[in-house]
Structure formats: C-alpha cells, structure tokens
Amino acid sequence: MNETSTRRIVIEPVTRVEGHGKVTILLDEQQQVRQARLHIVEFRGFERFIQGRPFWEAPVLVQRLCGICPVSHHLAAAKAMDRIVGVDRLSPTAEKMRRLMHYGQIFQSHALHFFHLVSPDLLFGFDADPTVRNIVGVARKFPELAKQGVLMRKFGQEVIRATAGKKIHGTGAIPGGVNKNLSIAERDALLEEAEPMLEWSLAALKIARDYTLEHQSELADFAAFPSSHMCLVRPDGGLDLYDGRLRAIDADGEVIFDQLDDQRYSEQIVEEVRSWSYMKFPFIRDLGPEKGWYRVGPLSRMSACESIETPEAEKARREFIDFAGGRPSTLSMAYHWARMIELLHAYEKVIELLDDPDLQGDELLLRGERREEAVGIIEAPRGTLIHHYRVNADDQITMANLIVSTTHNNEPMNRAVTGVARRYLSGATITEGLLNRVEVAIRAYDPCLSCATHAMGQMPLVVTLVGPDGEVIDRRSRP
Amino acid sequence: MSGTIEFFIDGRPVTGRAGQTILEAAEDNGIYIPRLCHMKGLTPYGGCRVCTCLVNSRAQAACTQPIAPGLIVDSDSEAVREIRRQIIEMLFVEGNHFCMFCEKSGSCELQALAYRFGITAPRHPYLFPRREVDATHAGVFVDHNRCVLCGRCVRASRQSDGKAVFGFVGRGPGRRVAVNASGGLGRTEAATADAAMRACPVGAILVRGEAYATPIGRRPYDHQPIGSDVEEGGTP
Ligand code: FES
Numbered sequence A: 001m002n003e004t005s006t007r008r009i010v011i012e013p014v015t016r017v018e019g020h021g022k023v024t025i026l027l028d029e030q031q032q033v034r035q036a037r038l039h040i041v042e043f044r045g046f047e048r049f050i051q052g053r054p055f056w057e058a059p060v061l062v063q064r065l066c067g068i069c070p071v072s073h074h075l076a077a078a079k080a081m082d083r084i085v086g087v088d089r090l091s092p093t094a095e096k097m098r099r100l101m102h103y104g105q106i107f108q109s110h111a112l113h114f115f116h117l118v119s120p121d122l123l124f125g126f127d128a129d130p131t132v133r134n135i136v137g138v139a140r141k142f143p144e145l146a147k148q149g150v151l152m153r154k155f156g157q158e159v160i161r162a163t164a165g166k167k168i169h170g171t172g173a174i175p176g177g178v179n180k181n182l183s184i185a186e187r188d189a190l191l192e193e194a195e196p197m198l199e200w201s202l203a204a205l206k207i208a209r210d211y212t213l214e215h216q217s218e219l220a221d222f223a224a225f226p227s228s229h230m231c232l233v234r235p236d237g238g239l240d241l242y243d244g245r246l247r248a249i250d251a252d253g254e255v256i257f258d259q260l261d262d263q264r265y266s267e268q269i270v271e272e273v274r275s276w277s278y279m280k281f282p283f284i285r286d287l288g289p290e291k292g293w294y295r296v297g298p299l300s301r302m303s304a305c306e307s308i309e310t311p312e313a314e315k316a317r318r319e320f321i322d323f324a325g326g327r328p329s330t331l332s333m334a335y336h337w338a339r340m341i342e343l344l345h346a347y348e349k350v351i352e353l354l355d356d357p358d359l360q361g362d363e364l365l366l367r368g369e370r371r372e373e374a375v376g377i378i379e380a381p382r383g384t385l386i387h388h389y390r391v392n393a394d395d396q397i398t399m400a401n402l403i404v405s406t407t408h409n410n411e412p413m414n415r416a417v418t419g420v421a422r423r424y425l426s427g428a429t430i431t432e433g434l435l436n437r438v439e440v441a442i443r444a445y446d447p448c449l450s451c452a453t454h455a456m457g458q459m460p461l462v463v464t465l466v467g468p469d470g471e472v473i474d475r476r477s478r479p
Numbered sequence B: 001m002s003g004t005i006e007f008f009i010d011g012r013p014v015t016g017r018a019g020q021t022i023l024e025a026a027e028d029n030g031i032y033i034p035r036l037c038h039m040k041g042l043t044p045y046g047g048c049r050v051c052t053c054l055v056n057s058r059a060q061a062a063c064t065q066p067i068a069p070g071l072i073v074d075s076d077s078e079a080v081r082e083i084r085r086q087i088i089e090m091l092f093v094e095g096n097h098f099c100m101f102c103e104k105s106g107s108c109e110l111q112a113l114a115y116r117f118g119i120t121a122p123r124h125p126y127l128f129p130r131r132e133v134d135a136t137h138a139g140v141f142v143d144h145n146r147c148v149l150c151g152r153c154v155r156a157s158r159q160s161d162g163k164a165v166f167g168f169v170g171r172g173p174g175r176r177v178a179v180n181a182s183g184g185l186g187r188t189e190a191a192t193a194d195a196a197m198r199a200c201p202v203g204a205i206l207v208r209g210e211a212y213a214t215p216i217g218r219r220p221y222d223h224q225p226i227g228s229d230v231e232e233g234g235t236p
Helices: A045-049 A055-065 A070-084 A092-124 A135-141 A143-164 A184-194 A197-214 A262-267 A285-291 A298-304 A311-323 A334-354 A410-424 A432-444 A448-454 B022-028 B078-094 B109-116 B152-160
Strands: A007-012 A021-027 A033-040 A228-233 A245-249 A255-260 A269-272 A281-284 A373-380 A383-391 A397-403 A461-466 A472-478 B004-009 B012-017 B052-055 B058-061 B072-074 B140-143 B166-169 B176-179 B205-207
Touching: A021 A410, A033 A410, A045 A397, A055 A070, A055 A383, A055 A397, A070 A092, A070 A143, A070 A373, A070 A383, A092 A135, A092 A143, A092 A197, A092 A334, A092 A432, A135 A143, A143 A184, A143 A197, A143 A334, A184 A197, A184 A334, A197 A311, A197 A334, A228 A255, A228 A298, A228 A373, A228 A383, A245 A262, A245 A298, A255 A262, A255 A285, A262 A269, A262 A373, A262 A383, A269 A285, A281 A285, A281 A410, A298 A311, A298 A334, A298 A383, A311 A334, A410 A432, B004 B022, B012 B022, B052 B078, B078 B109, B152 B166
Parallel strands: B004 B072
Antiparallel strands: A007 A021, A007 A461, A021 A033, A228 A245, A245 A255, A269 A281, A373 A383, A383 A397, A461 A472, B004 B012, B052 B058, B052 B072, B140 B205, B166 B176
C-alpha cells in the first residue's frame, strides 16, 4: 500500500520552541494503525554555522543549540577539544570540576523533568483532568513535594554556577581543562544546601518505583517493546555519566559491542536519513538499518551497566534489575524509575566530589600535541551525546557532526507512539485519552522537544485526523 | 596659575591643563566620558563618536576637542545619552556581534558600553554583513565580524610597534581594516606581543590561547560598569 491511500492523524505541538515536533499516525484502509511518526525539527544549521570558527569557541557556542541541556553540549564539545589540544587525561582538578558540573546538570535536569513534567501524570493518572494534571495541581495537592522539586533543581543549578560561572551558558570547561577551581566558600555554601537532598532524592525515587510496580501490568501494555540499548561504561562495566567507552546490548542483555573507544564511535554508529524527517536515524552498523536501532538514556544506562559506584544508587539499581527479571526492561515508562536512580547517583557523586580536596587544586589546564580530529562523548541527562569535529592547522573547525540523545531515541519514540496509537486509537475519533497517552509516551524519553513544554508543564498538542483523500475528519487540540 | 583652564561639565566647574582634550580633563576630574576608539597612549582619532558631548550646545567628540576657558560641556543629559545610545546600537547592528559565545564577553568595551547604557536589544535592524576571519597568524586570530573600525589596532601598530601591520581600506560602508600583506596577518611582520594585538576593544583581534581563561565573575566588567575606575576618584 502506498502512503496516499492511508489515513493520517496529525498530532502537532503548537509552540515552536527548540525541537518543535508533530505526530502523524498513518492508518490503513481497515482503520488500523500502520505506523506512527514523530517529526522533530532539529536545528542542523549549527553544523554549518560553526565551520570556520576557532575550535576553542565550540564549547561555549554549542550551548546555544539547546535551551534545555546546554551543560551537556558544553562538556561534550570541551571533551572533544581536549583531544584537539592533545590532552587525553585532564588534571585531577579539571576532571573533577567537569564531573561536578555534569552531576549538577544531571541532578537539576532530572529533578525538573520529574517534578515539573512527570509527577502530575504519575500522581493524578493519565486521564485526570488536564487542568489539575499539571505542576500547579501538584503544588496544590502535594505542596511539600513541589517545593522539594524546586529546591532540588535550584541546588543543581547552584552546582553549575559554582563550576561554570553561570547557571546557564557558563564557560567553565575550556580545551584542556577548566578556568576555575572550587573555593572553600563555594564548597561550603553547596554543602549547606545539600543536606536534605538525599532524603528528597530517595523519596522521588520511591514515587517512580512504586508507580511502576503498582501499574506493572498496565505499563507492560503501554509503549513497551524490546530494544537494544547503548551507553558509556567504565572499564569494569560500571555506570559513568561523564566519560567511558561505548557499550551496546541487545534486548536479551547480550553484548553487541563493548569498550568501544569513543574516538571510534563511527565504526559502529551510522546515521540514516529518511525522507519524511529532518532528524537522522542512527543504527548499529553490524545490525543494519532495520534492526540496528537502539535506545539511550536512563533506561539504557540502567540496563547496560553492571554496577553503580555509589551505594544508594547501586541498591536502587539492583532492585530495578530484579524487577526487570535480570533483562533489559522493555517499558518506556521505566525510564522514570531509572531516571530517579540517576538523580540519586548524581546527588551521591556531588557530595563525594565536594569532599574532595582536588577541587581546590591549582592545576587547571594541560596542553599536549595538537590533533586535527576528535570526538567527545558524554552521557547527557537524556542519553548519549556525541560531538565530532575536525579542526585545520589554523585552528578553525572544518567539520562538526553532532548526534544528540533525542536523535538516538528517534526510532524508539516512533515505536512508542505507534504502540500507543495501536492500543488506544479506536475508530475515526481522536479521544482525549489518546492525546494524553501519546504525550505521556513521548515524555518518558524526555526528548529535547519537551523544551516546548517546560514552560507550561504540558505538551501543547493539535490532533488532526485526516482521511484517505486528505480530508480532515476530526481535530482535537489542547493549548 | 597659567596653563590651568576652568570650564564646566554638566554644570560642575572643573579645571584642566592647557592642551588637554575634554575627555582627558574630565577624567582627571573623576568624570567618565564613554569612549571606544580612544585609547591612552595613542593619538586621538575621533572615529567612533561614542564620546559625543554637547559643547556650547554643539555636538563634538570629547576625545579630540581641546578644552577652553568657560566651555559648557553637556555630557550626561538625556539628549547626549540618547545620541550615544544610538551610536552604540548602530555599532551592534553593523557587525555580527554574538556576545553569548564571544570570548571577549565580560571584557569587551562595546558590550560593557551597552550594559552601561541599558541597551538590551538594538532598535535598528541587524545588517548581518558577510565578513571574513583571518586565521593565518599562529598567535593571533582576527574576526572581522566583530570589528567596529575604531582604528586602535591601526594606530597602535604605527605608534607603539613602529610597524604598519593594520590599515583602513575602502570607503563608507565598504570600509574595513586590512593587513599589509595579501596572504593575511600571518604573512605580515605582526608579532603576537605587539601592542596592536592588545588594542582591540572588542573581540576582533584575539591573542590565541587565552579564550575564556578568566572565569565568569572575575572578568573586568562582571561587577562594575565600564568607566567605574575613572569615576572612583580619577586616574592617578
Ligand atoms: S572615543 Fe571619541 S570618537 Fe571615539
């Protein structure tokens, strides 16, 4: 069947902030869902804009790519530029300052996503009135929880400020190191605020965990599917969000590749272009474009790593793995649980680092032998983030290729939406229930397009049902 | 005392020495007159007009105008401030100034002036000119996107370095700073240590290896508006 004879339902977020997306659901003539497509407008113009710019500008410039995880871009570009200036190993002070910045970012990003966007769905249920199912509703019914969310995010931002110089768009990481250490005063100010965060992180984790356990059977039928997973791991297979080598596992947990040097990512990760999307579809070379897609992000990291070095998060990880039966979880909604384990881990790492006297060290910058090409990979809050650059002898960037987390999760998000549409679309009417569930499924991946939703805590949607001849049969929207 | 000249700035009686410009004398009296093309140690140029004052009711560049007995200088009225604001805004739209990722941010005089004048967005449309970068010199990176044609590098090269590395070419909107070799700065006698390489008030001439090295919070204009050093009691 060709596309013109299928019926199309279009779900379109109204707001055009970074990563504006829309969903098209293609129906066949039997009114069955053939496929769902999530369209994300990705700003690729950047890769051209940066050509000719001096390489040291990249870590600061790339932060403008995305309003939601600038620190991740900052650090991924800085990691690549470390290699460009010939530094494979930063000074302990520089590496720990970078890590502190990164864990601060993970903490604030996960806290924002969970409390602001996800908690209304989990606390009130998908079908609750949207006028209640939002952060204002949470603040009314669970004021303590809402307050904790705000303070946790603020704490993460303060960590970023102390390491990068500013809460957003800082300059802390520079090629070969950092431009500042952490003063005793800055350290003590952070430690003072950190006190209640452990308890709050554990409480947030419990909400996500309990929700998943209580709704286990429902969630098994909601945007759940087996998949491969990819993330960075340490040499011993442990979780490392800042640095490591790439590992990919299949749906059974079997290793596809492991300890792949980040500089050689392109030996395994290939990007495919599809005519209907601006966003590329990456796949694992050995498995091919059909089977080679994979997930990234918290769920993948929990599934693919063998341990977490911090005790509370490791305890939580073990419980998560037991729940999944020792295999990679298939549930899109388990992202939330995994994300809260990482929130806890980030907290533990922040505390561990704040205790480390290396942060007051003076060796900030190193230099080595100049290189012409380098890759920087980091586990951003949303998943693996790859920055790849070539730099000429005059220090100008001649090539930039970025693969962002949302791009890795492109195919999985399409599958998640397809699954939801198959399960919840009935007839030629778009119900509020379908709308909610499409939104919830996409949100599980915390894609960059949720930039558009952070402001109001809800994904603005227009749903259009289009018949075989292109006529609009039904339309449903939510501001 | 002969050689001492009395005049008025913003209604305040001030004294200066014969031969001083309004800008210099003001500074000695702890009064900051905003400027961009003016740089201590270089001959006054009068190019940017940011220092415009109303001198006996006529618009004059304070950096070139000599003082005279009884002059009435208006430097801080709303009318003067508006003239300066317009000039600064025009400088922004004429080039490609992306402060958000520019390494000069926090120590850029143009940016600092904009902050001092409370300019958040220019009222004129951006021209987005097509400009070049010159990366041919091993120690210095030149980005014409940010050049404001203040000529400080041109004068510094001649007057401080005894060279003529930089010069103006073209006229009107086509005017730009060029180097005296066809292959770019790298083909000239420019040295990284030249005063000309430190003369740029914006991020157009950058010594390599220093980008973002000063953390946010410790850059010259992070906490104090440009001119504060002058206003805190005058220069020594
Ligand atoms: S400072 Fe007087 S004209 Fe530029």
